[in-house]
Amino acid sequence: MRSRNDQGFSEWLLRVGDEIESVIENDMIKIPPDMSIPWEGEDPLNDLIDRVFPDLSQHMNDSSYMVERVILTLTNEEVDRLNDRIIAKYPREDHILYSFDSVDDDPRNLYQQEFLNSISPSGMPPHVLRLKKDVSIMLLRNIDRRAVMDHISDEVLAQIVSWWLGMFLEIQKICLNFAMHMFWNMKQISPKSYTYDSYAKRARLRALVYASDTTCFNQIRMYRHTFDRLCGMLDIIGGLRPTKNMLLDDQVAIFLHILAHHVKNRVVQFELQRSGETVSRHFNSVLNGMMLLVDELFKQPEPVPEDSTDERWKWFKGCLGAIDGTHIRMRVPAEEQGKYRNRKGEITTNVLGVCSRDGQFVYVLSGWEGSAADARVLKDAIERDDGLKVAHDQYYLVDAGFANSRGFLAPYRGQRYHLNTWRQGRHPTSPQECFNMRHSSARNVIERCFGMLKKRWAILRSPSFYPVPTQNRVIIACCLLHNLCLQDNALDTVENQQVFEDTPIEDADPITTIEPYDEWSAWRDTLAADMFDEFRAQRGPT
Numbered sequence: 440m441r442s443r444n445d446q447g448f449s450e451w452l453l454r455v456g457d458e459i460e461s462v463i464e465n466d467m468i469k470i471p472p473d474m475s476i477p478w479e480g481e482d483p484l485n486d487l488i489d490r491v492f493p494d495l496s497q498h499m500n501d502s503s504y505m506v507e508r509v510i511l512t513l514t515n516e517e518v519d520r521l522n523d524r525i526i527a528k529y530p531r532e533d534h535i536l537y538s539f540d541s542v543d544d545d546p547r548n549l550y551q552q553e554f555l556n557s558i559s560p561s562g563m564p565p566h567v568l569r570l571k572k573d574v575s576i577m578l579l580r581n582i583d584r585r586a587v588m589d590h591i592s593d594e595v596l597a598q599i600v601s602w603w604l605g606m607f608l609e610i611q612k613i614c615l616n617f618a619m620h621m622f623w624n625m626k627q628i629s630p631k632s633y634t635y636d637s638y639a640k641r642a643r644l645r646a647l648v649y650a651s652d653t654t655c656f657n658q659i660r661m662y663r664h665t666f667d668r669l670c671g672m673l674d675i676i677g678g679l680r681p682t683k684n685m686l687l688d689d690q691v692a693i694f695l696h697i698l699a700h701h702v703k704n705r706v707v708q709f710e711l712q713r714s715g716e717t718v719s720r721h722f723n724s725v726l727n728g729m730m731l732l733v734d735e736l737f738k739q740p741e742p743v744p745e746d747s748t749d750e751r752w753k754w755f756k757g758c759l760g761a762i763d764g765t766h767i768r769m770r771v772p773a774e775e776q777g778k779y780r781n782r783k784g785e786i787t788t789n790v791l792g793v794c795s796r797d798g799q800f801v802y803v804l805s806g807w808e809g810s811a812a813d814a815r816v817l818k819d820a821i822e823r824d825d826g827l828k829v830a831h832d833q834y835y836l837v838d839a840g841f842a843n844s845r846g847f848l849a850p851y852r853g854q855r856y857h858l859n860t861w862r863q864g865r866h867p868t869s870p871q872e873c874f875n876m877r878h879s880s881a882r883n884v885i886e887r888c889f890g891m892l893k894k895r896w897a898i899l900r901s902p903s904f905y906p907v908p909t910q911n912r913v914i915i916a917c918c919l920l921h922n923l924c925l926q927d928n929a930l931d932t933v934e935n936q937q938v939f940e941d942t943p944i945e946d947a948d949p950i951t952t953i954e955p956y957d958e959w960s961a962w963r964d965t966l967a968a969d970m971f972d973e974f975r976a977q978r979g980p981t
Contacts, residue, residue: 484524533570537567643710729916738795743756757832758796760835764840765789766788766789766790781810789807792889794884803915873974895917
């Protein structure tokens with residue numbers, strides 16, 4: 440090989456293997472000029488032959504000249520094309536030999552002669568073999584040319600070549616018969632066989648996602664165009680890559696199917712004929728990619744404008760959205776269950792959710808134990824460097840579990856609040872009740888947001904068997920996917936369902952870490968009075 444005799448070539452190969460060779464655009468390695476032949480002229484193939492075999496016409500009978508040169512190609516078709524070009528340069532007459540291909544036990548003539556002639560297995564001669572006198576040939580048996588060729592006549596050599604060609608043809612016939620026999624047996628396999636190949640696995644996933652929008656939504660809780668967009672984002676931003684045995688969309692489909700139906704690993708193994716290690720590895724790969732989409736999918740909140748006409752939000756100028764906490768059941772080690780046990784006795788994590796007015800998540804903090812108060816979780820979110828940011832002239836709506844402080848507008852305690860109260864025909868009788876009614880109507884967006892989230896992703900409705908850090912990242916991934924679905928699906932069936940998840944005021948934990956401001960409370964009182972005056976004016980005298 441060249442690397443044994445060419446020191447410069449071997450050193451270049453080592454630099455490439457060690458990834459220290461300089462690269463050009465798109466991480467491409469430039470081959471040095473002394474190792475390449477430039478593409479010049481209209482027939483580069485002839486240029487290649489002339490460079491490798493210079494002055495061929497003068498060395499046609501020089502065996503040492505021929506054995507010192509070789510052109511390597513990737514396919515047998517290229518070999519045949521090069522051989523034809525080189526043989527054409529010899530002035531002698533062509534001798535063309537044809538193979539006769541047939542299949543034993545084929546009474547119906549299922550395999551046409553043209554098809555058999557087109558097959559060119561590795562190691563077998565082509566259907567058309569062109570020879571010329573003085574043309575070098577390669578035998579599949581090593582012969583001591585110095586000991587034999589000097590004492591052998593052309594007739595004997597021709598007999599040897601004919602014998603070898605006959606043997607090649609017989610071997611080719613045997614190989615073809617074996618291949619056709621295997622092909623025929625494969626066609627006899629029952630369609631109910633449980634043997635899956637890579638095509639069957641791919642077909643199963645295609646049926647899972649690409650059959651129709653209805654099937655796609657039922658299986659992975661999003662439509663096909665949203666799924667395509669997600670795959671593109673995970674490819675470009677998330678760094679997800681296909682593997683030898685699984686394409687990128689296969690990985691994403693398995694991930695979404697697990698989230699949508701909380702399918703266990705062993706069930707996915709059986710349904711999709713994948714190993715448990717493969718399912719687990721690709722699930723975590725997609726989950727890691729989802730964490731890189733936070734900046735892309737979390738909504739940037741917009742305050743309510745001064746000229747808003749939205750009946751729910753027009754009173755809350757400068758409001759960014761709503762904040763609340765929700766408990767999601769988890770499976771944790773026995774020694775840690777005490778701090779994860781909430782006031783209802785369930786093992787949960789307290790997730791802080793912040794959403795915009797259109798029901799998209801702005802910020803999510805997952806990982807706090809179920810025993811932690813909402814106020815404590817909010818304090819942690821505000822103090823983090825990458826946490827929740829609220830400008831001085833803006834605020835969020837919160838429930839009575841939080842203190843009424845700057846940046847967080849809470850309802851009045853001890854007054855009617857929930858929407859169900861006002862749906863029963865009651866009307867507010869004081870500014871505080873009127874404020875609570877308006878506040879509840881607007882803040883209900885976060886309750887509805889949590890309801891849609893849990894309804895779409897079944898993995899959030901029951902404890903999973905993943906490690907605690909993985910479960911926390913799964914929650915954030917579900918929130919990101921929730922935003923993606925709302926952005927793409929105007930007629931999303933989950934979004935259009937009425938879902939409420941109110942939390943009673945009397946059970947809320949009071950906030951102790953964010954001190955209320957007198958000015959903020961006075962502003963709330965003024966706002967409540969204005970609301971009540973407008974409400975009485977609309978109803979007229981009673």
